Amino acid sequence: MKRQWLDILVGTKPLPEDILERAELLEFADSHHVLGQMAEVWKDTATGKTRDVFDNGLLRARFDRNMLRNEMERVERAFMGTGLSPILIKGASYVAQGLDAGKGRRVSDIDILLHEDEIGQAEELLKAAGWAFDEATDNTYDQNYYRTKMHELPPLRHKTRRTIIDVHFKLLPRTSRTKVQSDLFIDAALPLEGRKLRVFTAADRLLHSAIHSFADGSFDTPARSLIELKYLFADIQEAEHEGLLARAKTVGAVLPLAYALWALAEFFKDPLALGLLEKSGVKPSRLICWTISHKLEHIDTAPFAKALLYIRSHYMRMSLPQLFWHLATKSFRRIKPQPELPLPPGFQ
Amino acid sequence: MVNFAPVSSYSSQELAAALKAGSLEVALGPFTARAKGEGKPLRSFLQDTYRDVMVRLSLSDVTDIALDVRAPSLLRKYIRPQVIPDPGFQVPAVPLPKSMSGLAFEMGLNLVVALKCCRFVTFHAGVVANDKGAILMSAESGGGKSTLVAALMEEGYRLYSDEFALLNMPDARLASYPRPVSLKNESIEIVRDFAGGDWVSPVISDTPKGKIAYRRARPEDITEAGETAVTKLVLFPRFEAGVRASARGLRRAEAIMRLIPSSTNYHLLGEQGFNALRKMLDGAEAFEITYGTTDDSMKMVRDLAAKVGL
Incomplete structure (x- = not known):
């Protein structure tokens, strides 16, 4: 994609006059799941066929919003009377709170976060309410792997509605190189207005988004991730910027935040982000910055940048011996079924 | 431009x-x-x-x-x-x-x-229309929908669509979407007989669905593109070899419940989609028709069309 498209996606630069470029931009936005978000900022000014295309994005986003509202009610119902109050995270929370980052956003599944000690109970409650593990992950190895190495349970799918819920007990895999204090995020969460669920504070929301983009995974939805960071950063008052740096230190997210600030300065020319990055004194790796830029600009090609980010994502996730054993077991399991292993305590 | x-x-x-x-x-x-x-x-x-x-x-x-x-x-x-x-x-x-x-x-x-395309409620159906209104035919593959559409084109109806009925949500009218009519296996010969060889494309053989040919849209179908029509008749045709032709009237609720599964995006559109569908059925009569030959089905469709004032 072209760098300048990012500004158009968030409405700070006008739609391209050149028809071929405009067509390519709309097709890009659609295939990279940001058409609804783009449509939200342009719906009042776009006309004719451009408006028609945006309508498709708006209608889909409306469906996702309705789905999310229904699912939130079902989740609340499942936890009713237990004293547990799950925290909505990622896209679902932006949409539920009506944040700019959630306007027109696609939501395909719901992510919730609970304290590690509450996971066993939460799992039972969700299962009682009709959610179940998919066949693919309903085996001892996967169940063990998710619980002892990852940061979430295997995805739970509702038996009749087919909706998916991801239940997190950490923000990053247990094996991850970046050590984030997930419990501090949980302790600081606030009630979601009018609901029995909770959400992160504005600062924690941005930090989690930065962690998700730059300390986990291989930056696979660059356009969506950067738009998200831009809106979440804009939600934080300038007076609270110092506090954001302090919070990043406390929770252990200094480096992901630095990459996020670098990206906002680099792609949206945000002077506040640049100032804050300088103040933080952290220097992001130039190689990683280059690969991120390169992957964004050559989103569907860039084999080298893609490979590098892919390798980095595994490097960040777990140590080499761990990765080796995991891949070996996965391949072995394809040939021969694994003997039953006991579940770790607390996960029975 | x-x-x-x-x-x-x-x-x-x-x-x-x-x-x-x-x-x-x-x-x-x-x-x-x-x-x-x-x-x-x-x-x-x-x-x-x-x-x-x-x-x-x-x-x-x-x-x-x-x-x-x-x-x-x-x-x-x-x-x-x-x-x-x-x-x-x-x-x-x-x-x-x-x-x-x-x-x-x-x-x-x-x-x-x-x-x-979620601007319209999209049903898997054939649609033809004249100045008075439209006939919507909802059938599974092999139900004889395309043959019926092609036959009705010979009877003064314009081709609206062979594949998708596009229901416009604000006014509950069907939009004309004249793509070629896709004909499979035996229906190719039947349609070639009454439409004339020049209007049917060469046969593509050995496709995953057998033999396929297309009955081309006519200039008069295409110049009307962009037009919309009120639905007067909703048909659920069912072909069964050797069966005696019969028509059974359906109540509005039953017709709605049978149309919903044939839609590719009804579930996405929520209340707006439901209201448009209900409004469309308000002004229409619905029938399940069972027949053994194209002649039989045409006789029935003609009678039913006359009954609803088409």
Whole structure:
């Protein structure tokens, strides 16, 4: 994609006059799941066929919003009377709170976060309410792997509605190189207005988004991730910027935040982000910055940048011996079924 | 802004160049499509089957649909060439021999309309209309829907659509979407008999669905594109060899419940979709018709059409 498209996606630069470029931009936005978000900022000014295309994005986003509202009610119902109050995270929370980052956003599944000690109970409650593990992950190895190495349970799918819920007990895999204090995020969460669920504070929301983009995974939805960071950063008052740096230190997210600030300065020319990055004194790796830029600009090609980010994502996730054993077991399991292993305590 | 003109008004070279550049803009009722693809099979399919459809060679506006008919891999571009429709998102499409590029084009268009275009409630159905209103025919594949559509075209009805009934949500009217009528196996001969050989494309044999040919949309169907009609008659045709023809009236609720599963996007559109569907059925009568021959079905449809004032 072209760098300048990012500004158009968030409405700070006008739609391209050149028809071929405009067509390519709309097709890009659609295939990279940001058409609804783009449509939200342009719906009042776009006309004719451009408006028609945006309508498709708006209608889909409306469906996702309705789905999310229904699912939130079902989740609340499942936890009713237990004293547990799950925290909505990622896209679902932006949409539920009506944040700019959630306007027109696609939501395909719901992510919730609970304290590690509450996971066993939460799992039972969700299962009682009709959610179940998919066949693919309903085996001892996967169940063990998710619980002892990852940061979430295997995805739970509702038996009749087919909706998916991801239940997190950490923000990053247990094996991850970046050590984030997930419990501090949980302790600081606030009630979601009018609901029995909770959400992160504005600062924690941005930090989690930065962690998700730059300390986990291989930056696979660059356009969506950067738009998200831009809106979440804009939600934080300038007076609270110092506090954001302090919070990043406390929770252990200094480096992901630095990459996020670098990206906002680099792609949206945000002077506040640049100032804050300088103040933080952290220097992001130039190689990683280059690969991120390169992957964004050559989103569907860039084999080298893609490979590098892919390798980095595994490097960040777990140590080499761990990765080796995991891949070996996965391949072995394809040939021969694994003997039953006991579940770790607390996960029975 | 360049104006639209029929495919037949352009030379093979012009069309091939526009297809190669991906700048061929095809007008299809309320939708426009940007078509891309290389090679003679696709170009001659469009020249034959889309002969009277309006296109322009250079992109003059953004489009609802962008469809690239391309090789699934570099290998299959050159060795025993194959094509798949690529609408810009993952689709469950089997690669077809390059000679069947036209089929891949049709499959691709159908997938995009079914999965991406949510401005209309989309039903898998055939629609014809005259000045008084429209007949909507909802049937599963093999129900004889396309043959009925083609037969009604001979009786003074305009082709609205063979594949999708497009229900406009604000006014609950059906939009004209005149794409070629897709005919399979035995129905090809039947339609060739009454439509005339010139109106049916050459047969594509050995496709995953057997033999396929297309009954072309006529200029009078296409100039009416962009038009809408009120639904007067909703039919659920069922072909059963040797059975005696019969029609059974359906109540509105039953008709709605039978139409919903045939929609590709009803579940996405919520209340707005439901209200449009209810409003459409308010002004229409619905019947299940069972028949053993095309003649029988036509007699029944004529009677029912007369009854509702078409």
